[in-house]
Every structure is written in structure tokens, then in C-alpha cells.
Amino acid sequence: MKKNKPKYMQIIDAAVIAIAENGYHQAQVSKIAKQAGVADGTIYLYFKNKEDILISVFEEKMGNFIEKLNELIAGNGTAVEKLLRVIESHFRLLSEDHHLAIVTQLELRQSNKELRLKINDILKGYLQVIDKILIEGIGTGEFPSSLDVRLARQMIFGTIDETVTTWVMNEEKYDLVTLALPVQRLLINGCGNVE
Amino acid sequence: MKKNKPKYMQIIDAAVIAIAENGYHQAQVSKIAKQAGVADGTIYLYFKNKEDILISVFEEKMGNFIEKLNELIAGNGTAVEKLLRVIESHFRLLSEDHHLAIVTQLELRQSNKELRLKINDILKGYLQVIDKILIEGIGTGEFPSSLDVRLARQMIFGTIDETVTTWVMNEEKYDLVTLALPVQRLLINGCGNVE
Amino acid sequence: MKKNKPKYMQIIDAAVIAIAENGYHQAQVSKIAKQAGVADGTIYLYFKNKEDILISVFEEKMGNFIEKLNELIAGNGTAVEKLLRVIESHFRLLSEDHHLAIVTQLELRQSNKELRLKINDILKGYLQVIDKILIEGIGTGEFPSSLDVRLARQMIFGTIDETVTTWVMNEEKYDLVTLALPVQRLLINGCGNVE
Amino acid sequence: MKKNKPKYMQIIDAAVIAIAENGYHQAQVSKIAKQAGVADGTIYLYFKNKEDILISVFEEKMGNFIEKLNELIAGNGTAVEKLLRVIESHFRLLSEDHHLAIVTQLELRQSNKELRLKINDILKGYLQVIDKILIEGIGTGEFPSSLDVRLARQMIFGTIDETVTTWVMNEEKYDLVTLALPVQRLLINGCGNVE
DNA sequence: GATGAATGAGTCTTCATTCAT
DNA sequence: TATGAATGAAGACTCATTCAT
Numbered sequence: 108m109k110k111n112k113p114k115y116m117q118i119i120d121a122a123v124i125a126i127a128e129n130g131y132h133q134a135q136v137s138k139i140a141k142q143a144g145v146a147d148g149t150i151y152l153y154f155k156n157k158e159d160i161l162i163s164v165f166e167e168k169m170g171n172f173i174e175k176l177n178e179l180i181a182g183n184g185t186a187v188e189k190l191l192r193v194i195e196s197h198f199r200l201l202s203e204d205h206h207l208a209i210v211t212q213l214e215l216r217q218s219n220k221e222l223r224l225k226i227n228d229i230l231k232g233y234l235q236v237i238d239k240i241l242i243e244g245i246g247t248g249e250f251p252s253s254l255d256v257r258l259a260r261q262m263i264f265g266t267i268d269e270t271v272t273t274w275v276m277n278e279e280k281y282d283l284v285t286l287a288l289p290v291q292r293l294l295i296n297g298c299g300n301v302e
Numbered sequence: 303m304k305k306n307k308p309k310y311m312q313i314i315d316a317a318v319i320a321i322a323e324n325g326y327h328q329a330q331v332s333k334i335a336k337q338a339g340v341a342d343g344t345i346y347l348y349f350k351n352k353e354d355i356l357i358s359v360f361e362e363k364m365g366n367f368i369e370k371l372n373e374l375i376a377g378n379g380t381a382v383e384k385l386l387r388v389i390e391s392h393f394r395l396l397s398e399d400h401h402l403a404i405v406t407q408l409e410l411r412q413s414n415k416e417l418r419l420k421i422n423d424i425l426k427g428y429l430q431v432i433d434k435i436l437i438e439g440i441g442t443g444e445f446p447s448s449l450d451v452r453l454a455r456q457m458i459f460g461t462i463d464e465t466v467t468t469w470v471m472n473e474e475k476y477d478l479v480t481l482a483l484p485v486q487r488l489l490i491n492g493c494g495n496v497e
Numbered sequence: 498m499k500k501n502k503p504k505y506m507q508i509i510d511a512a513v514i515a516i517a518e519n520g521y522h523q524a525q526v527s528k529i530a531k532q533a534g535v536a537d538g539t540i541y542l543y544f545k546n547k548e549d550i551l552i553s554v555f556e557e558k559m560g561n562f563i564e565k566l567n568e569l570i571a572g573n574g575t576a577v578e579k580l581l582r583v584i585e586s587h588f589r590l591l592s593e594d595h596h597l598a599i600v601t602q603l604e605l606r607q608s609n610k611e612l613r614l615k616i617n618d619i620l621k622g623y624l625q626v627i628d629k630i631l632i633e634g635i636g637t638g639e640f641p642s643s644l645d646v647r648l649a650r651q652m653i654f655g656t657i658d659e660t661v662t663t664w665v666m667n668e669e670k671y672d673l674v675t676l677a678l679p680v681q682r683l684l685i686n687g688c689g690n691v692e
Numbered sequence: 693m694k695k696n697k698p699k700y701m702q703i704i705d706a707a708v709i710a711i712a713e714n715g716y717h718q719a720q721v722s723k724i725a726k727q728a729g730v731a732d733g734t735i736y737l738y739f740k741n742k743e744d745i746l747i748s749v750f751e752e753k754m755g756n757f758i759e760k761l762n763e764l765i766a767g768n769g770t771a772v773e774k775l776l777r778v779i780e781s782h783f784r785l786l787s788e789d790h791h792l793a794i795v796t797q798l799e800l801r802q803s804n805k806e807l808r809l810k811i812n813d814i815l816k817g818y819l820q821v822i823d824k825i826l827i828e829g830i831g832t833g834e835f836p837s838s839l840d841v842r843l844a845r846q847m848i849f850g851t852i853d854e855t856v857t858t859w860v861m862n863e864e865k866y867d868l869v870t871l872a873l874p875v876q877r878l879l880i881n882g883c884g885n886v887e
Numbered sequence: 888g889a890t891g892a893a894t895g896a897g898t899c900t901t902c903a904t905t906c907a908t
Numbered sequence: 909t910a911t912g913a914a915t916g917a918a919g920a921c922t923c924a925t926t927c928a929t
Contacts, residue, residue: 148922220412250493255488269464270457297490298439298454299445300443330901331904536915537900577884607801652855685884687881
């Protein structure tokens with residue numbers, strides 16, 4: 108299993124840095140290799156081609172994150188609390204890794220349709236986490252039984268994504284993690300007055 | 303003013319078709335020229351470079367749309383009603399133009415950071431429309447005065463965008479315009495039960 | 498028709514020189530372009546890819562030669578005389594074009610199987626010329642009716658080819674055209690004593 | 693002497709198979725090593741470089757064959773008979789080793805000029821065998837004293853080679869050994885009628 | 888002797904843009 | 909205005925060879 112070799116993760120991490128610092132289209136294989144401290148050809152001992160590096164970046168970084176999320180929402184707590192945890196974790200992950208934030212929110216979106224389809228496959232795991240919370244919340248009566256889960260999921264994911272992207276585009280000038288609570292409240296209560 | 307010449311819009315429309323049918327990276331200048339029925343060199347009489355075509359595509363198509371939105375929210379009605387009109391208009395615009403939907407939701411996002419910054423400039427007009435509605439709604443008491451306008455705007459825009467993107471990715475299999483009302487209700491009330 | 502453009506033949510001729518002087522594998526597209534006095538990209542306005550240049554070299558040079566041979570054997574004369582003309586023409590063509598001789602006898606044989614299959618297709622025209630002579634000779638009684646045309650053709654072509662290759666490998670130190678007559682006699686009478 | 697070690701021939705035989713099955717340019721050192729059941733690096737304990745393997749293939753296979761030919765023509769018999777034996781042996785050798793036939797007639801010809809010069813050195817031994825027969829034949833009066841030995845040798849070798857190549861290119865669909873006699877007769881008597 | 892992970896040089900092709908007509 | 913032939917820069921990937929174990 109190649110993934111256990113240290114060079115595998117070494118190249119993955121180098122790719123994140125190279126893409127964040129140079130942009131997606133300027134992150135040539137030779138730059139990634141240099142950043143990783145290996146020869147160009149070594150890349151191809153661990154990855155099939157350049158696209159394979161990029162998919163693996165997403166798989167390793169987001170795949171692990173989604174696993175963590177599943178643990179996070181497995182325990183006790185209301186659906187509303189769990190939603191907060193997910194948003195907070197998401198915001199924290201990207202707050203703590205400047206390079207990763209740039210790569211996932213800006214650079215990797217420049218990839219071609221084929222690559223983005225594979226990225227979407229990975230993201231499905233995230234969407235399922237949101238779905239679980241929603242269904243659980245409907246079960247506990249926290250959310251109305253009339254809630255359209257698909258639409259609600261799109262709202263939650265779209266809001267989180269847009270919030271992070273805006274933050275990255277504003278050069279991360281403000282604290283993102285602090286926004287988790289107000290974002291969650293907004294998602295739970297919407298914009299309307301509760302009278 | 304070049305923009306008044308007939309070939310200007312001819313090339314813009316050709317670009318939308320060429321990008322939608324071939325994908326962003328396969329929509330070479332020569333393909334756009336062929337689609338527009340002009341010579342490659344003619345493109346450069348109307349546009350500074352390829353990027354300028356793409357920005358102009360967005361400017362013309364979304365710019366006009368934003369103007370229309372401003373008219374739409376200038377008249378009478380509550381903020382809540384106006385939000386519905388915006389969502390409905392947005393969904394209708396893209397439902398009616400298959401090519402434009404693919405281009406704005408999928409293809410143009412593959413452009414480089416620089417181009418996307420310029421696209422974001424244009425989108426600011428859209429975000430201002432949302433802000434106006436939110437501020438108006440706070441004024442009329444429809445929305446709580448504690449509402450964080452920036453976050454609310456990110457939720458509204460993020461949700462609309464995610465909903466449209468999901469619809470395009472699902473090959474537009476279901477009716478998008480019908481979703482305007484439930485999406486608006488979700489944005490107003492959130493996921494939570496109103497007790 | 499691209500072939501009427503002057504640059505088409507300009508590139509073909511440049512390819513012959515570049516291959517002859519640098520060897521097949523060292524004749525990079527950029528070298529051929531430089532030799533032809535055009536930009537690298539211009540090559541691709543006239544040829545699909547590098548292989549297409551090489552096939553076209555053979556087509557243009559040998560294709561024309563085979564046409565000439567067909568005229569040569571169409572007129573009057575015995576089959577034996579016509580065979581001499583063919584050998585002489587072949588020897589003269591390559592004697593007069595040093596570069597072409599190297600390319601056809603040595604360099605083009607290094608190409609991959611696919612390319613050589615296409616070269617063989619072109620050569621079939623040559624083999625048909627030999628067949629025509631043989632069949633005519635059998636008709637006139639110059640050759641025995643028991644002659645196996647396929648084997649005889651292989652002898653004739655193999656002998657001519659081997660003679661030219663040996664001459665090129667010996668750096669063309671002796672006169673090739675002079676050998677046409679003794680080679681023809683050998684092919685007609687074989688090694689054996691006629692008693 | 694490396695050549696006496698069992699792995700030496702093991703690698704030679706693996707090279708013949710690897711080249712025959714994959715083609716000259718697709719027969720990477722690693723494929724040859726795998727076929728031979730040794731590690732890549734082991735190859736370099738027995739051969740200086742890749743070219744050295746290929747030369748050795750020819751040396752071992754054709755070198756041995758030429759020795760056998762020399763024995764074959766040392767004994768009694770006329771020159772004409774000996775020529776038949778040579779052709780028959782040659783045809784039989786390649787008929788019996790499908791892989792070897794492909795390698796010598798098609799694949800090894802794709803090698804670069806340098807390698808082919810070395811191959812030609814080995815082939816000189818073969819050409820000397822033919823020369824011996826021709827000179828002997830002139831001595832016995834079987835061949836005319838006016839025979840140009842160099843040209844006759846080129847005819848004999850060229851004919852044999854072309855016959856074998858055609859047979860390989862036709863996927864060895866017919867029996868090659870049977871052709872030895874008619875080929876010999878053709879070489880002795882030529883195409884002409886003997887009256 | 889044997890291994891196999893690591894190296895790094897080398898090239899074809901695309902396509903945005905120009906400019907002579 | 910309009911044309912379209914010509915330009916030329918730029919990058920992913922392969923594979924023979926080495927050398928520490």
C-alpha cells in the first residue's frame with residue numbers, strides 16, 4: 108500500500124503548498140517535486156499522473172475530515188448542537204491550514220469537469236453527514252417534519268461554503284471560527300423574525 | 303462604442319455556446335470565432351484578449367440581469383416578497399438558457415483567480431441587491447434588527463448558488479423555478495421549528 | 498489542398514535533410530522547423546503530427562518515383578530491358594540525392610511498426626511494377642512460365658535494396674549507377690554457369 | 693566469464709521474448725528483467741547497458757548459427773548444394789523460433805544506426821560463408837569466373853532476407869522451409885530462360 | 888551477488904495573439 | 909473593417925541507469 112510510505116504524504120503536502128502559493132495552473136509537477144524534495148520521476152512512483160495527485164490531496168484532506176465529522180455526530184447531543192459542531196470543525200480545519208483553505212476554496216475549483224466530478228464524489232460523504240443531522244433533527248422534533256431535506260442540505264452546505272470562500276477571498280482578515288455560532292443560528296432560524 | 307456594433311453581441315453569444323458545448327478549456331478563440339461566423343482576428347477588434355470575452359460574457363448576461371433585479375425590488379411589496387422575486391428571477395433566467403446555466407455554474411468557475419476576481423466584481427451588484435432587501439426588511443421589522451447582514455447575504459447567495467449548481471449537475475432533470483418558494487421559506491425561517 | 502502550398506514541400510525537404518544529418522531519433526520537430534525556416538507551430542498547419550511528416554516524406558519522394566517507373570515500363574522494349582531501366586532509375590534517384598538515400602535506406606527503418614506498415618503500403622506500388630515486368634516477360638517467353646512471380650519479385654527487390662544499403666553503408670564510395678547492368682544480368686541469369 | 697553464468701542466457705532469452713511480444717521500443721529494461729525473473733539492477737551485472745543486451749541477443753543467436761553454417765559447408769558437396777543447405781538452415785532456424793524471427797526481421801531493425809553497425813559486424817560472418825561458397829563454386833566451375841562475388845553475395849543475402857521478412861510480415865502463414873529449394877534455383881539460374 | 892527505489896534529462900504539441908494584405 | 913496564416917512559449921511524463929542495503 109503506497110499510502111503508508113512517507114513519500115506519499117510528503118508529496119501530498121507539497122502539492123497543497125505548491126498549489127496554494129503558485130495557483131492551480133502554475134503548480135507544475137516539477138514545482139511539486141521540488142517542494143517535496145524528490146525528483147520529478149519519483150512523483151510517478153506514487154501517483155498515476157498529475158490529476159491523481161490532486162484527487163489524492165482532496166481525498167486525504169477532506170476524506171479524513173469527513174471521517175472525523177462522522178465520529179463527531181455519532182455521540183450524544185441534539186441535532187442543533189451537532190450542526191454547530193460540524194460548522195465549527197469545518198471552519199477550524201481551514202482556519203488552521205491557510206494553504207489548504209486556498210486550495211479547496213479557490214484553486215481546486217479551476218480543475219476540469221472530470222476532476223471536479225471526482226471531488227464531488229468525495230464531498231458526497233460530507234453531504235451525507237448533513238443529511239443525517241437533518242433526519243435526526245426531524246426525528247427529535249427539532250426540525251419540522253415538512254422540511255425538504257435536499258433543499259435544507261443545499262442551504263447548509265451552500266452557506267458554509269460561501270462563508271468560507273468569502274473569508275478566504277478577504278484574505279482571512281477576520282476570525283472564521285467565531286462565525287460558526289451565528290451561522291448555525293441563521294441556518295436554524297432563517298432571516299425571519301420569530302414572533 | 304464597440305458594444306453597439308452587432309458583432310459584439312454576436313461574439314458574446316457565440317462564446318456562451320462554445321463554452322457550454324465544449325467546456326471552458328476546450329473553447330478556443332478559433333472555436334468562438336467559428337461559432338460567431340467571423341475570422342479569428344476579428345475577435346480582437348472587439349475584445350482585448352480572450353479573458354476580456356469571458357468577462358464581457360458575464361458582464362452582459364449578469365449585468366443586465368442585475369439591472370432587471372433592481373427594477374424588480376424598486377417597486378412595492380415586503381422584503382420577504384422581494385426576496386422571492388429575486389430567487390424566482392434567478393432560477394427562471396437560468397432555466398430558460400441552458401447554455402448560460404452551464405457556463406455560469408460550471409465552466410466559468412474553471413477560470414483563473416484573476417478572472418474570478420473580476421467576475422466577483424460584477425457579482426457585487428447582485429450582493430447589493432440582497433443587502434438592500436435585508437436592510438429594508440430590518441427597517442420594516444420583517445427581519446430582526448440583530449440580523450448580521452453580511453452573514454445573511456452569504457447564506458442567501460450561497461443557498462441560491464448551491465441550489466442552481468446541484469440542479470445543473472443533475473442535468474436539469476427537475477423544475478428549478480418551482481423550488482423558488484420553498485427555498486425562500488427556508489431562508490426566511492431556517493431549518494428550525496417555529497414554536 | 499495543402500500539398501500545393503509551397504511550405505508543404507519546404508517542410509518535406511527540410512525533414513529529409515534534418516533526418517539525414519541528425520538521424521531519425523535526433524530529428525526533433527524543432528530541428529525540422531528550423532531547417533525549413535518556419536516556426537514549430539507552422540509544421541502543424543501542414544501535418545497532423547511528426548509521424549505524418551515522415552509518411553509524407555516517403556509518399557512524396559517514393560510515390561512520385563513509382564509514378565515515373567510506371568511511365569518508364571509502359572513504353573516499348575523487352576521485359577529484360579525494362580528491368581534494367583527500373584534498376585537504373587532506382588540507383589540514379591538515390592545517387593543524385595545523398596540525403597534521401599540515407600533517409601530511405603537507414604533512418605526511416607528505425608521508425609515504429611505502425612509507420613513502417615504505412616511505408617510498406619507505398620512500397621506495394623513498387624512491387625507491382627516488378628510484378629508487371631515479370632508477367633510481361635513470361636508472356637513474351639523471356640522468362641520461363643514456371644517462374645514463381647512472388648519469389649522472383651522478392652529476389653529482385655531484395656537484391657536492389659541490399660545493393661543500395663551496402664552502398665550507403667560504405668559511404669557511397671563507389672558509383673552505384675554503374676552497378677545497374679551487372680545487377681540486372683545477375684538477376685536474369687543467376688549465379689549459375691550457362692552452358 | 694559472465695557468459696557462463698545461467699542468468700546470462702536467461703536474460704538473453706527473456707529479451708527475445710520481451711521484444712517479440714512488446715516491440716523494440718516497448719521492451720523496457722524492467723520488462724526484460726521481469727520476464728527473466730530477476731531485478732532490474734541484476735541486468736547490469738551481466739550487461740553494460742541496454743544496447744549491450746541487444747547486441748548480445750544477436751551475437752548469441754546468430755553467432756551460434758554462423759558457426760553451424762561453417763560446419764555445414766565444410767564437408768563434401770558442390771557449392772550449389774551447399775547454398776541450398778545454407779538457405780534451408782536459415783529458413784529452418786527462424787521457422788522454429790517464432791519470437792526470434794520477429795526480433796531479427798522486424799524489431800531489431802528499429803534500433804539506431806550505431807547498434808545496427810554492430811549487428812552488421814556479426815552479419816559479416818554470414819556474408820563470409822556466402823563468399824566461401826561462391827569462390828568455391830567458381831573454382832569448381834559451377835559458377836562463371838566472371839561472377840562479381842560482391843554483387844552475387846548481395847543478391848543472395850538480399851533475397852534470403854527479403855523472403856524471410858515477407859514471410860514474417862505475412863504472419864508466417866505459409867511454410868518457409870519449403871521455399872528453400874525454389875529460392876536456391878532462382879539464385880542459381882536467375883529469372884531468365886536457359887535455352 | 889542481488890535488489891528495487893530513486894533519479895532527471897529530454898520533446899511533441901497546443902493555442903492566444905499578431906499583422907500583412 | 910476584416911481576414912487567417914504564421915508565430916513560439918511552455919509542461920507532463922518515460923525509462924535507462926545507479927547505489928545503498
